[in-house]
Amino acid sequence: MLHARPLRVYVAAVLLCLAAIAATRSWNVTREYGYDPDPAGTRRFLRELEQPLFADAGRDAIRQARGVDTFLYRSANAAHLSRYGEPWIVGKQGIGDCLSWGWAHGVYVAAAVDWAEGEIPEPPLFPATEAVYGGSRCEARGRSFAGWSDGSYGGAAARWCRDWGVLWRQPYDGHDLTRYSADRAKQWGAYGNGGKDDNGRLDEVAKQHPCRHVALVTTFDEAAAAIESGYPVPVCSMVGFSSRRDADGFCSRSGRWAHCMCFVAVRYGSRPGLLCLNSWGPSWVGGPKWPDDQPDGSFWVDKSTVNAMLAGEDSFAVGGVEGFAYRDLSHGDWLDEN
Numbered sequence: 387m388l389h390a391r392p393l394r395v396y397v398a399a400v401l402l403c404l405a406a407i408a409a410t411r412s413w414n415v416t417r418e419y420g421y422d423p424d425p426a427g428t429r430r431f432l433r434e435l436e437q438p439l440f441a442d443a444g445r446d447a448i449r450q451a452r453g454v455d456t457f458l459y460r461s462a463n464a465a466h467l468s469r470y471g472e473p474w475i476v477g478k479q480g481i482g483d484c485l486s487w488g489w490a491h492g493v494y495v496a497a498a499v500d501w502a503e504g505e506i507p508e509p510p511l512f513p514a515t516e517a518v519y520g521g522s523r524c525e526a527r528g529r530s531f532a533g534w535s536d537g538s539y540g541g542a543a544a545r546w547c548r549d550w551g552v553l554w555r556q557p558y559d560g561h562d563l564t565r566y567s568a569d570r571a572k573q574w575g576a577y578g579n580g581g582k583d584d585n586g587r588l589d590e591v592a593k594q595h596p597c598r599h600v601a602l603v604t605t606f607d608e609a610a611a612a613i614e615s616g617y618p619v620p621v622c623s624m625v626g627f628s629s630r631r632d633a634d635g636f637c638s639r640s641g642r643w644a645h646c647m648c649f650v651a652v653r654y655g656s657r658p659g660l661l662c663l664n665s666w667g668p669s670w671v672g673g674p675k676w677p678d679d680q681p682d683g684s685f686w687v688d689k690s691t692v693n694a695m696l697a698g699e700d701s702f703a704v705g706g707v708e709g710f711a712y713r714d715l716s717h718g719d720w721l722d723e724n
Contacts, residue, residue: 417568418666420482420537421622421644427527428541428700432602440601440608440703444617444710451611456715457651458495458618459663459681465498465509476683478667479515480568482536483575486519487665488620488646489543492704493518493552493597495650499616503715505707511554514563517592520574520581521546525589534576540622540646540700544600547704550579550589551596558591599705606692609660610652612703615713619649619703621662623695627685631673637685639694649692650684659686 437443459474466474479487490513497510522542523532526549555564561580573581580588603609609619626641634657651661653676661684664670668682676686687695695701703710 417479417481417536418484419643419645420479420484421624421646422537422539423622423624423644423698423700424539424541425699427539431541431545434545435601438602440603440612440710443599443601443705444608444612444615444703447615447617447710447712448608448611450712451614453610453654454614455651455653455655456614457661457677457679458499458613458616459650459661459684460679461498461502461616462495462650463679463681465494465501466512469509469511474681476663476668476681477515477566477665479665480566481571481575483515483519483538483568483571484646484665485522485538485540485543485620485622486515486517486571488622488648489513489518489522489547489704490515490552491648491650491663491665492618492620492702493547495618495648496597496616496704496706499715500706503616503706503713511556514553514555515566516563516571516574517553517579517588518543518546519571520577521550521579521589521592523575524578525550530578532576532578534572536572536575537644538575540620540702543620543646544702546579547597548600549596551592551594553579553588553592554595558588561588597704599709600702601705601710602699603701603703604696604699606658606660606689606696609649609692609696609701609703610654610658612710613649613652613660614715615710616715617703617705617710619660619701620646621649621695622646622700623698625691625695627687629671631671631675631685633674635674635676635680635686636688637671639691649687651680653686658689660692661685662687
């Protein structure tokens, strides 16, 4: 009996510690998020790149940036209308595979800009998110099995897209990837692109469509310059937001999200910001939009908050066919003319 109370105190302390650990990592087992940072892994990938930083790889785009409001989602919508005959609507993740959605949005928008600029002949198909997710968890990390918990990180997705590539939303031998499947994402997240017993067959297919040009973005000014030249930025961070846009279309910073989304537009003027495209479907956020064709499911982020998000150093610009060369996109409908 003399030791009963100390034992109870000890057990209570252990339970509190376990609860605290679970709370800090609860995002990793929820379907809304899925960013699992690995700073050492991202640093290893950056050492593999000849020009790992957008400050170097995109120096010309940064130098010639003119501070022009630019809306890359318009190229994605035009490409989608041309390819599928219907407007582009943001999708909805079903497990903690946000990394694959943020990167699929980045790859799609980058390819749509290439098409709009006449650099590729056909409007792109949308990338298969399950392939990005599985590849980032297994192949990009040298694993054959990544386990059943959810999550990945920006450097792993960048390595997969650069060193392997992407699959599209279409049928392949033994796999119909036309529509997103949360169950497939779970299976491929455990066993890699193609799932169990694929033995690398779909990896070889993905290698036919690599994203050769990726570079780390660390500041608002870099991201803004990237977008002005047509290069979207999948963004990984721990910064959360409200679910209501203010009068200018911005969401305020709120809480903690371990999440990946994608920056697809930039605005300057009295309130600079980047447009952030989420992967929770079109109706999770409400409130005013700017401009009127701002995609449902997206929100503007103030410059200071963008800098806080990019400070995590796990967000990459996705380049075009010619890398990160400066491109003057103002001849199209990239600008708001109102």
